[in-house]
Amino acid sequence: MLCCEKSLGGESMPGGENLVRVLDGSAVPGVKNLFGLSRQQLTEMMSEFGQPPYRVGQLLQAMFQHRIDSLDQVQTLPRGLRRELAEAGWTIDRPRIVETFRSIDGTERYLVAGQDGQTVETVWMPGGDGAEQGDARETGNLRATICVSSQVGCAVNCQFCLTAKLGLQRNLSAGEIAGQVIAVLERQAVQLGRDRINLVFMGMGEPFLNYDEFMAAVRLLVNEASLAESRMTVSTSGIVPGILRFAAEPVRPRLAISLNAPDDTIREAIMPITRKWKIEDVIQAAGQVPLRPRERVTFEYVLLGGLNDGLEHAEQLAGLARSAPMPVKINLIAWNPGPGISYAMPAPEQVAAFQQRLIARGVPAFIRRPRGRDIYAACGQLKRTVTEIQPALS
Numbered sequence: 333m334l335c336c337e338k339s340l341g342g343e344s345m346p347g348g349e350n351l352v353r354v355l356d357g358s359a360v361p362g363v364k365n366l367f368g369l370s371r372q373q374l375t376e377m378m379s380e381f382g383q384p385p386y387r388v389g390q391l392l393q394a395m396f397q398h399r400i401d402s403l404d405q406v407q408t409l410p411r412g413l414r415r416e417l418a419e420a421g422w423t424i425d426r427p428r429i430v431e432t433f434r435s436i437d438g439t440e441r442y443l444v445a446g447q448d449g450q451t452v453e454t455v456w457m458p459g460g461d462g463a464e465q466g467d468a469r470e471t472g473n474l475r476a477t478i479c480v481s482s483q484v485g486c487a488v489n490c491q492f493c494l495t496a497k498l499g500l501q502r503n504l505s506a507g508e509i510a511g512q513v514i515a516v517l518e519r520q521a522v523q524l525g526r527d528r529i530n531l532v533f534m535g536m537g538e539p540f541l542n543y544d545e546f547m548a549a550v551r552l553l554v555n556e557a558s559l560a561e562s563r564m565t566v567s568t569s570g571i572v573p574g575i576l577r578f579a580a581e582p583v584r585p586r587l588a589i590s591l592n593a594p595d596d597t598i599r600e601a602i603m604p605i606t607r608k609w610k611i612e613d614v615i616q617a618a619g620q621v622p623l624r625p626r627e628r629v630t631f632e633y634v635l636l637g638g639l640n641d642g643l644e645h646a647e648q649l650a651g652l653a654r655s656a657p658m659p660v661k662i663n664l665i666a667w668n669p670g671p672g673i674s675y676a677m678p679a680p681e682q683v684a685a686f687q688q689r690l691i692a693r694g695v696p697a698f699i700r701r702p703r704g705r706d707i708y709a710a711c712g713q714l715k716r717t718v719t720e721i722q723p724a725l726s
């Protein structure tokens with residue numbers, strides 16, 4: 333049985349915990365955190381302290397642009413107000429990087445802790461998410477991709493994914509999702525405006541089963557941290573009600589669908605969620621998303637050796653892509669191994685042949701270069717793996 337069956341009925345997890353945090357910005361009941369509250373929530377809260385709306389702008393700028401993480405360091409706010417807020421128990425705590433692992437390829441994997449001490453993983457990939465090469469810091473401006481988590485663990489139970497082994501521990505709050513990005517930008521001394529940062533919501537968890545917090549985090553990152561939504565991509569295992577809500581969002585990242593199989597039979601064997609939503613339902617839902625000029629929906633396809641990597645599968649996949657109601661491109665990901673999962677990595681020549689067959693059928697197809705495999709930072713390897721490897725940094 334799926335560990336998540338009870339929670340797959342709707343687009344968000346059941347939970348009083350979200351209601352609690354809407355009021356105080358924290359994933360932990362009773363902890364009053366301003367970090368993660370929306371502009372509107374902060375405006376209401378500041379008016380209770382008799383403060384004009386421009387104070388909210390100052391506070392958001394301090395947290396998201398200057399990346400200050402302590403209320404008493406926010407010098408744009410009067411000292412008396414800072415004291416008053418602190419006395420009322422308010423903080424501006426963003427998630428903290430508590431452990432860092434560095435790969436030989438420059439990728440860094442972080443354990444990031446929320447206020448209850450639960451950790452998720454965030455990954456920094458200089459030079460892009462595998463499709464681009466090189467760290468351009470020497471040439472003056474940096475390009476990098478940050479891979480962000482949306483839940484502690486995941487309920488979806490894809491058979492090839494290490495995160496699934498954790499089960500779902502809890503949802504992250506908007507502040508915990510956006511805060512991963514701010515913490516990494518600060519650690520890497522990123523200068524927004526000069527450096528080119530992409531975000532992929534492809535870390536631990538299923539973003540569309542934590543929809544409201546995920547989208548609230550996107551809005552914070554776009555509106556307050558000045559990151560472009562067109563440089564963000566969210567990946568979903570195919571939560572149809574979530575995709576339909578997403579289609580109605582005025583501000584949204586690009587969409588990627590983890591297809592991973594050419595037909596429902598294979599998909600159900602590796603992604604039990606297919607019992608709930610078939611490939612066709614997922615593709616039709618994705619077709620509802622109004623795309624920007626030249627935008628395509630990405631189909632992600634994890635190649636599992638001997639299972640879904642045959643040329644006949646490439647033919648079927650090309651058929652799905654060509655009959656989709658929207659323009660698509662395909663990202664091929666060679667399966668990354670993990671302890672306790674017994675699939676096979678595909679042969680490199682098979683991956684290349686699979687890609688060539690898609691291209692021959694007129695479907696744009698790319699191979700995602702694995703990043704940080706040696707530190708368990710690559711796709712599907714995020715499981716807070718700390719025992720197998722020594723931290724390279726602290």
Ligand code: SAH
Nearest residue numbers: 493534537567568569590632667668711712
């Ligand atoms: N939960 C979301 C986003 C996180 S997973 C989703 O499933 O889409 C990000 C991507 O990693 C997905 O496309 C998923 O299919 C892929 N993935 C999971 N485990 C993997 C593994 N062991 N090797 C390679 N890719 C994997």
Ligand code: SF4
Nearest residue numbers: 486488490493496569
């Ligand atoms: Fe969850 Fe994505 Fe892993 Fe599936 S692949 S278990 S949806 S994180």
